[in-house]
Amino acid sequence: MYAEIGSQWNVAELEDAAHRHLISPAEEMAKLGTSGGRPLFTSADGIYISDSQGRTLIDGPGGMWCTQVGYNSQxxxxxxxxxxxxxxxxxxxxxxxxxxxxxxxxxxxxxxxxxxxxxxxxxxxxxxxxxxxxxxxxxxxxxxxxxxxxxxxxxxxxxxxxxxxxxxxxxxxxxxxxxxxxxxxxxxxxxxxxxxxxxxxxxxxxxxxxxxxxxxxxxxxxxxxxxxxxxxxxxxxxxxxxxxxxxxxxxxxxxxxxxxxxxxxxxxxxxxxxxxxxxxxxxxxxxxxxxxxxxxxxxxxxxxxxxxxxxxxxxxxxxxxxxxxxxxxxxxxxxxxxxxxxxxxxxxxxNDLLAHVREIAPYFQEQIRTLGELPLVGDVRGTGLVACVECVTDPTSEAATDFDKEVSLRVDRHCYEGGLIVRPIGNMCVLSPALIITREQIDRMIAILRDSIVRTQEEIRAENRW
The missing domain is CATH 3.40.640.10 (Type I PLP-dependent aspartate aminotransferase-like (Major domain))
Incomplete structure (x- = not known):
């Protein structure tokens, strides 16, 4: 039983149970019941969350815009x-x-x-x-x-x-x-x-x-x-x-x-x-x-x-x-x-977190706006501890293209491999980290996102698609 497994969950059995029985929000029905979909998270602390493969990642979206004080608050x-x-x-x-x-x-x-x-x-x-x-x-x-x-x-x-x-x-x-x-x-x-x-x-x-x-x-x-x-x-x-x-x-x-x-x-x-x-x-x-x-x-x-x-x-x-x-x-x-x-x-x-946000948010916004210099980035915007990086492959288009959305998913995948979760929404990468985030953690988050965008740029150029 799940309760008997305690902290030593049988990951393979849990993933199998999810594939067989769990319907998640925004489920892609063509892939219902298949493996290789969403990661299984097992623990978290502060701004970090760990998956079943042993990777520890910065939770860039703060859960779903909600983990204000971070994980594991006693x-x-x-x-x-x-x-x-x-x-x-x-x-x-x-x-x-x-x-x-x-x-x-x-x-x-x-x-x-x-x-x-x-x-x-x-x-x-x-x-x-x-x-x-x-x-x-x-x-x-x-x-x-x-x-x-x-x-x-x-x-x-x-x-x-x-x-x-x-x-x-x-x-x-x-x-x-x-x-x-x-x-x-x-x-x-x-x-x-x-x-x-x-x-x-x-x-x-x-x-x-x-x-x-x-x-x-x-x-x-x-x-x-x-x-x-x-x-x-x-x-x-x-x-x-x-x-x-x-x-x-x-x-x-x-x-x-x-x-x-x-x-x-x-x-x-x-x-x-x-x-x-x-x-x-x-x-x-x-x-x-x-x-x-x-x-x-x-x-x-x-x-x-x-x-x-x-x-x-x-x-x-x-x-x-x-x-x-x-x-x-x-x-x-x-x-x-x-x-x-x-x-x-x-x-x-x-912990005076409201004052902390007011103090650190300008730094967060300043650092994420440096990504605007990358050719693949069409716009960077935000306020407080929430921001969006919008990927644009065709500046002449009046709306995001399907390729823009594919590019965003590639950035998301590279970020995950590099130790950062972002939230891809269409052609946009969204961040809203926990309010407890530090300057050093912001630097690390932006560095991973920058590297992921650059890697994506290099990929689509090598494919002659951009």
């Missing part, structure tokens, strides 16, 4: 164990627990403006889904049954529930799924690198803002309930909108009584050097902020949203009209998950 593990032995579960439909109450208080302290109330879910997808369901609830209670349209952005990503997937504009997530919803409308990605040729960044900003205003006019302001946006489009390739974009969009939302939902599932809890990035980095106080991932540093699942007093006040107390926000989950405010989050916050505070 305080978080102890908190999980202690809470599981004290109270492993309570029904959120009938009761509350101490860790959830305390965590809600702490998050309210961190959140900007009057965002003082927290609803807990199981992860990022359910957090965004719940926020969008609140928009429906909110406008129904206010007697505005048509004010339900959601404006989203191409290349945005918001989750894997039906509603959040329908709001995600990444083309690669949509084939073979029925995701079209009449009340979801997409506007352009704020992709400065791929803006129309000859257009200045200032003119591109004006174009994006005008497009948003025009879409509201076309849909009718009385029909638009929410604007849903990541502060930076993470899975879309670390797309950072032009300066001033968020503020101008928020002002338009206020003008038309449209709720602004800032999806901080990736940027929250230190990724950009602050608990939340909306106000400190992008100069807005939205109506709702969604969070997950870094709230527990990935140790256990947890997500949620924090919402403003002003918005809640319109549908609560004397304004409730007998309503119940009946959305919820069996594991909402799970005591073990909330205990892990509280321990995670304590670790971040004790």
């Amino acid at each position: 305080p978080i593990a102890d908190a999980i164990s202690a809470q599981a032995l004290r109270l492993c579960y309570n029904s959120p439909w009938y009761s509350i627990n101490g860790p959830a109450a305390e965590l809600a208080r702490r998050i309210a302290e961190f959140a900007p403006g009057d965002l003082n109330h927290v609803f807990f879910t199981t992860g990022g997808s359910s957090a965004v889904d719940s926020a969008l369901r609140f928009v429906q609830f909110y406008n129904n209670v206010l007697g505005r049954p048509t004010k339900k349209a959601i404006i989203c952005r191409i290349d945005g990503y918001h989750g894997s529930t039906h509603l959040t997937a329908a709001c995600s504009g990444r083309a690669g997530n949509r084939p073979n799924f029925d995701l079209a919803l009449d009340n979801v409308s997409f506007i352009s990605a704020p992709n400065v690198f791929r803006r129309p040729r000859g257009m200045s960044e200032a003119d591109f900003l004006d174009f994006l803002v005008a497009e948003f205003e025009n879409r509201i006019t076309a849909l009718g302001a009385d029909n638009v309930g929410a604007f849903l946006a990541e502060p930076l489009l993470a899975s879309g390739g670390i797309l950072i909108p032009p300066k001033g974009y968020h503020r101008r969009i928020l002002d338009i939302c206020r003008k038309h009584d449209i709720l602004y939902i800032s999806d901080e599932v990736v940027t929250g809890f230190g990724r950009c050097g602050h608990w939340f990035a909306s106000e400190e980095v992008f100069d807005i106080v939205p109506d709702i902020i969604t969070f997950a991932k870094g709230v527990t540093s990935g140790y256990v699942p947890l997500g949620g949203f924090v919402i403003s007093e002003a918005v809640l006040g319109r549908v609560s107390g004397e304004n409730a009209r007998g309503s119940f926000y009946t959305n919820g989950y069996t594991y909402s405010g799970h005591p073990v998950s909330c205990a892990a989050a509280l321990a995670n916050i304590d670790v971040i505070e004790k």
